[in-house]
Amino acid sequence: MNVIRAQEISDLPDMKHVEYNGERVYIKHVDEDNQTAVINYLEDVDKDVEVKVQDLDEKES
Numbered sequence: 001m002n003v004i005r006a007q008e009i010s011d012l013p014d015m016k017h018v019e020y021n022g023e024r025v026y027i028k029h030v031d032e033d034n035q036t037a038v039i040n041y042l043e044d045v046d047k048d049v050e051v052k053v054q055d056l057d058e059k060e061s
Helices: 003-011
Strands: 018-020 023-031 036-041 044-052 056-058
Touching: 003 023, 003 056, 018 036
Parallel strands: none
Antiparallel strands: 018 023, 018 056, 023 036, 036 044
16 A cells, blocks of 8 residues: 555545455554554554554455
8 A cells, every 4th residue: 555545544534444464454643754554453443553554455345
């Protein structure tokens, strides 16, 4: 995924199907300068994880 699309998804009111390492995640914040995103796994919404945006994968809903 690219940074622009990650930011678009983060700004949307409805949740899109995004995966990181094969698990569904929610994008909380995107850092365009560092090309990273803070995500939460849907299974553990209290734990923030910072990942490279390029490692995120948008799936068709």
